Amino acid sequence: MKHSRQMPDESLENIKVLLNPKLGKPVKSLMSAQSKACYHTLISNKNLNKTSDEYEKLLANYILLCDEKYLCKTVIPDSRFWAILCDNCQKLRSETLVANLIRIFNVALKCQDSNKNEVIVSICHISRENSQLIGILLQLLSQRPIHIPLFTDTILCITLFLKCSLTLCETSLSHAVEFVPRILILLFQYNFPASMSELLYIEDLQPLILEEFVPLKQRLINFLSSVSIDDYSCSLKADLLTAIKDNSVFQKGLEMEMGDLPSINLLNAYDTFTFLNSPNGSFKRLYTEQLLFGENDFPLYEAIFKLSDQFRRLFNLSGKKENQYSDSERDLKLQIATAVLNRQTCFYKTLELFLRFWIESLAKSQSDLVSLLNLAIITLKYVCLSSSDLEAAIQTKSLLKTQVVALDSMRYKFARTLQLDSIKKEQYRTWSSSIASFDTMLSGQVRDYVRHQRLLQLQKGTWVYAENPLNPEAGTPKVYFLIVSDNHANLLAREFETQTNDLPYLFDNKILTSPGSEALANGRTKVVVLKHITSFKSMELTTPSRRTSSNVYIKLDEANVYTGVELKDRNDRTVLKFYLDTEEGRYIWLDGLKLISPFQHEDISEDTKEQIDTLFDLRKNVQMINLNVRQDIIVPPPEPSDEDEDEEFYNLETLKKVTQNFILIKIQVCRQTIFFYL
Template sequence: MSSETYKAILKITGIVVSGGIFVAKEDSLDKYLPVFESLIEYLDVIDIVTHKLYLQDSKITYNSIKLVTDLINKALRFKYDGIITLAGRMKHVTFFSTVGNLIETDDKSILDATEYLKIAYYNLNEYLNNSRFDLSIKSHQVMLNNLFIYLEVSLNEYGTPATTEEYIKAGFTENPRNFVIENFSLLLAMNLKIFLKDPNFTFKKRFHEELMMSNHSRTFPLFLFMDRCTQMWIDIFHRKDKYPFIYSSVLSWELMIYYTMNNCLILWQETKAQLDNGSDIDKIFQLLLSNIDSLEIEMSKKLKSVEDCLDITSSKTGEEMRRTQVLRIKDQQMNQWKPKFTEFNKVLATEVLDFVSEQRVIQLLKGSWYYFLTLAPNRTAIYYKEYLEKPALNPSYEELEGRAIRLRDIHEFSSTKVGEHIGEEEKRHNSMLISIKGTISYERITLLGENNKKLLSFYTDTEVNKYVWLDGLKMLKGMFSPGQLSNDTQRQIELLIDIRRNTQLLALENKSVKPSATDDDEDDEYYDLDELTAITDNFHYR
């Protein structure tokens, strides 16, 4: 058949299915049955339509997409169950993922047609998910038979028909056909069938290797994971507003199922999960779900293929996935309690600042040398005394009382680095010399009184000593604004707040947030501030 002949047949069929040639206003399934029944009788036509997409001919591409979209929409409108057989074949030959991942075009008509196909395919999956097996319907019989063609030869490494024991270990009980009929939606059955026939051997190789290594004593429970996998993606697609880029990739549904099942098998093996411990499977899916937000971000960037985005276990280690999970749980907990934490955060910030300030004051009370400097026990003055060399013992307060600067007399501080360029000039003239720049950090700190009168200058020889005195005195006098403390002190404050908040959120993990009368009402009548404050007890001095 020539390309032009194929295009003509495709276009005519599309016009018929669209209903555009019918004059009568009343629409009915009878008008389209000849096309549906012909396609069901000659299913290999679906294979040809899919194969022709690779020609990258814009007319063929557009008419193929439009034909399939109209077939789905008409079948769903008239509740025609024959679409089940056609959908199974389209999924089998990867028509949808081919459209979603192969075709790259700027043709607006094709782009618009693809968007309509996405909507139709989403609705088709919803229909299949809500449909249960009814063996009085021929298409249901065909679906069940097609599933077992692949299932019975997939449960052992030899490709021989599965034994009753193998069916039981894989989760299908001793009567697998009856089990499928009673427990499977049509979408679940179709997902499992397409998954088992997938030519990608990565999963099958791992699956069969585990069977051999365990002497068939440990079997990946196919049914349980496929059931949870299908429901997980259905739930995600119901959240279009939160996951718009995942939703936009609905034509990659079969890829999502395959890679999720492969990820599940890898995690099942790595975590040594046990079937008799029901929570093990829950934890695997919790781990996968915690990475869905990252998947949405990856898809939004469009820097990687859908397959690469979905292959999470290849791009992340188990430890990295768990770290993402912990951060997600933390964010959820924070968002849950955020409306109730306004006052608590103020208390927490004040207490942490008091705690860090107390640490700095304790360091000041220990004193430091060059001048011997120390904070008075009552914290109202700085004692100082100059020594030519450091004595064996620190001087007593009685020895220092004669020379003191009252804290209330200190109005400002200044800090100047000294010795920064020592040796640099000589080094420029002699390449054999080595500069010691950076190995020492001398700083002159000056305490200023009223009208910038110099009260005292002293030196520190390390960054730590510098900030012990500068930050300590600033915090003791309350003479600082945001951003005026050293980076080290600021990091310490932020880290302590984060640790304290995380620890205290753990105490609220199993508590539910009490509903408020209004979203922005922070009256104690609607939440218990005492409960939030009480969990801070016994964390530091009072």
């Protein structure tokens, strides 16, 4: 059947004058009557878009110039308008389409009439009936090169669209439960998170993404978590059941674990649906093997639902901030934004990690599941929110890739170490205000213990060189026998030609030796008063490296290391000079003399500092454990008028009681065997 070509009528020519700048100068805004006439003409001549390129230009100009009230009350709620816009959107320039949609969304959000809910619902309907409109916006952000003005407007447009859906959460829950999941799934299907993650590093776009879009998405996620899937009729439940049935392995898992789908919230359903529709081949293989060969089936759906709730709590952004962010605050926002934007990727990788932990730990019970959930969340927090390699990841714009690689390579044993550190930090944070005095006391106790340990070693005495052993002109260098006096006040030294067979001994503040060795001694015992020593100067001396002979299978570099030590008084005069020939000697004698000195010397070796820190942590960890379990020593709470009525308080005397009746243990710290009370 032959159709006659539709001819433009007189009214169409009239609106061209109003809307087409080539024919006449358009007014700033149409009056209500003009808006009505133009709209009816556009509707009546909608088929002209097939034969003329003028129609879409008139439509675009009409959206920008239409009376705001008429646009809100009549145009936006009309399904014919959306059908026309959808038919012409491909012909419009990207900038024009984005500008049109921004006007529509802004007008809808500002609408104060009683039909505002109808207007917002009409806009959200495009996620189902005219999804290509939003699809064009999402695809724009994947185009390269990046055009900053267009990309800024496009992100703003998508943000306004999400604001419309958020408005439904306040005005019409029945519509919100239908459209919010659908809109978020639409973003997921168009790979929108990946595009936004790349744009997140562009300075001109970053504020809009961090302060507007990401917090808005988080609010929508929070809404989903607040509504049960059984409270309202929504298509998400049917879509989820279909996705489960389409995967036989996951269908079998649901039947074995729960039988039917339980009453979950919309966020649980959304996360499950997107997980099932993700490229999950590696997880599916591992899960299938576990179902076939594992003794205790992994509770997949319970793990998904619990992880979904915990994931939401872990990542949150508050939104705008008046002042500039510090570097650390902005870095944290970037980390959180990356996780929120790429929720499905991070969620999938964490769930796979959860499954690996279940297998490696031989988990089997509900308590094991809860424990591993906490472990997975702590690991996720460490990977996504720690500062490790953060600067490099931001500079290379690979924050998401870094997080994914870290989750893939995470080992169960290391994750447990992270969990232990997290528990300790939380305990310290909880008790920090009450335990500060105890920390000071404990630090002093540990330092006194190490000091006493060194003193015992110094009172045994040792041989050191009196002359530089590396000086070739000295021949056989003379030696000192050093020992600390019984009253701990003096360092005693006596020179010998060489070491004696029998170890010298201390008597009446003098260094003596057996009669047969007396001939090797030179002079009397030198007495160095420790309180006169104000500084310890040390210098490392190393012989030139020499190779082992060529007739051995393994060749080693050999080098002798000595430490020259000078004890100086307040006038910077050298009171005693000697040379140590072992690392252990330097560790015991140089640090030991500094520790027993009346003056405070902070420049002790790293080995000794490590020993002090290790012993302090050991004692403090035991004390923290006791704080959790010793209910009998909790101090009575303060009067009701005091703050923090519900806290448990420990005073210093109470904390001292915790350290009573410690057990004796033996540990190895910095090459030293130490017996220590815990």
